[in-house]
Amino acid sequence: xxxxxxxxxxxxxxxxxxxxxxxxxxxxxxxxxxxxxxxxxxxxxxxxxxxxxxxxxxxxxxxxxxxxxxxxxxxxxxxxxxxxxxxxxxxxxxxxxxxxxxxxxxxxxxxxxxxxxxxxxxxxxxxxxxxxxxxxxxxxxxxxxxxxxxxxxxxxxxxxxxxxxxxxxxxxxxxxxxxxxxxxxxxxxxxxxxxxxxxxxxxxxxxxxxxxxxxxxxxxxxxxxxxxxxxxxxxxxxxxxxxxxxxxxxxxxxxxxxxxxxxxxxxxxxxxxxxxxxxxxxxxxxxxxxxxxxxxxxxxxxxxxxxxxxxxxxxxxxxxxxxxxxxxxxx
Numbered sequence: 580x581x582x583x584x585x586x587x588x589x590x591x592x593x594x595x596x597x598x599x600x601x602x603x604x605x606x607x608x609x610x611x612x613x614x615x616x617x618x619x620x621x622x623x624x625x626x627x628x629x630x631x632x633x634x635x636x637x638x639x640x641x642x643x644x645x646x647x648x649x650x651x652x653x654x655x656x657x658x659x660x661x662x663x664x665x666x667x668x669x670x671x672x673x674x675x676x677x678x679x680x681x682x683x684x685x686x687x688x689x690x691x692x693x694x695x696x697x698x699x700x701x702x703x704x705x706x707x708x709x710x711x712x713x714x715x716x717x718x719x720x721x722x723x724x725x726x727x728x729x730x731x732x733x734x735x736x737x738x739x740x741x742x743x744x745x746x747x748x749x750x751x752x753x754x755x756x757x758x759x760x761x762x763x764x765x766x767x768x769x770x771x772x773x774x775x776x777x778x779x780x781x782x783x784x785x786x787x788x789x790x791x792x793x794x795x796x797x798x799x800x801x802x803x804x805x806x807x808x809x810x811x812x813x814x815x816x817x818x819x820x821x822x823x824x825x826x827x828x829x830x831x832x833x834x835x836x837x838x839x840x841x842x843x844x845x846x847x848x849x850x851x852x853x854x855x856x857x858x859x860x861x862x863x864x865x866x867x868x869x870x871x872x873x874x875x876x877x878x879x880x881x882x883x884x885x886x887x888x889x890x891x892x893x894x895x896x897x898x899x900x901x902x903x904x905x906x907x908x909x910x
Contacts, residue, residue: 617660619903622668625660632711634659654905660906668896669889670722673729680724688720733892734885745876749869758869759824763860764835765800765817770809771852787846787853794843800857809852821862831856 616624637659641650696702706713749756767790771783790803801816808817824832831854834847838858848856 616898617905619901620664621671621901623671625663625666625667628710630659630663632709633663637662656906660904662900663888664897664904665893666726668900669726669729669894672892672896673725676729676733678725678729678732680721680728683833685717685721685724688724689717692716692720730885730889733886735881736879738884738888740880740884741876742873744880745873746749746869748880749872753866756872758862758865758867760836760864761821761823761862762835762838762858763821763862764838764856764857764858765804766810766812766819766854767800767804767808767817768810768813768851769807769853771848773850783853784846787855789847791855794855800843817857818859818863821860 614624617630618625634656637655640653653822665825669702693699693702696705703713706716711719769783769787771779773857775783790807793803794800801818804817807813810817812819824836826832827835828849828851830847830849834844834854835856835858838844839854840858840860842858844854844856847856
């Protein structure tokens with residue numbers, strides 16, 4: 580089954596459960612203790628079945644990130660229920676403000692879910708295994724999109740990150756922007772298997788020698804790479820982009836880092852065959868320039884600010900909400 584996850588922030592738990600098909604094991608046996616609902620949020624019930632779906636997804640997420648140990652079952656259940664309550668409060672607020680989502684947008688999202696599977700049958704099997712109907716999935720998708728739209732309108736659009744903020748973060752966190760020595764290189768590969776016999780080696784040697792001769796006579800490296808290289812990079816003139824140490828085979832790496840920009844190597848042999856390498860550029864070890872990361876810093880700081888503001892709004896909503904939990908707070 581496909582591992583592709585539809586990229587909706589507020590639906591990440593639901594989709595993890597649906598796509599993984601993982602069940603709760605020991606947790607499912609406690610459903611009777613929780614009763615029909617795990618909570619009431621301003622009179623709206625949060626069902627045990629939804630809790631099971633979110634719990635399963637949370638466990639999957641923990642396993643994927645390696646954060647499994649050091650947390651008790653009760654703590655996990657409390658965290659999951661907290662997430663469900665927070666989400667319901669935001670959803671109710673979006674309804675109060677009359678935020679709406681076009682049905683065609685939900686249709687498109689449903690189509691993407693189905694397309695993520697090998698076929699309709701596999702999709703339906705996943706629904707069955709996840710214990711969720713297509714109608715319920717559609718409702719959850721619509722609810723998630725509504726929450727996303729509310730967050731976009733009420734928080735994302737109102738956040739403005741200044742140049743001063745991005746620059747301050749950059750200056751105060753140099754550990755995040757270290758850049759190792761890098762080279763940018765092109766190469767031409769004449770493929771030769773590791774177990775090649777003498778005749779095959781001789782043939783490959785003749786081919787690479789002929790290419791080397793043409794290069795020395797002034798033919799463009801990029802043109803010969805497109806014509807003769809067995810590497811997929813050949814279609815881009817042999818361009819491998821920038822890479823640091825430890826990214827390529829040692830013989831190739833050593834030759835590439837020994838070159839100065841514009842220089843061309845002798846023939847280099849690796850397990851893939853015979854190469855000629857040309858250095859395009861070299862970057863010394865240092866900091867990634869601020870201008871190169873500024874755009875990503877704006878996105879990162881915006882996300883941080885939005886998360887902070889959303890949690891603050893949730894706290895405000897909780898202060899005026901009637902919330903009844905079937906799971907007692909333990910942390």
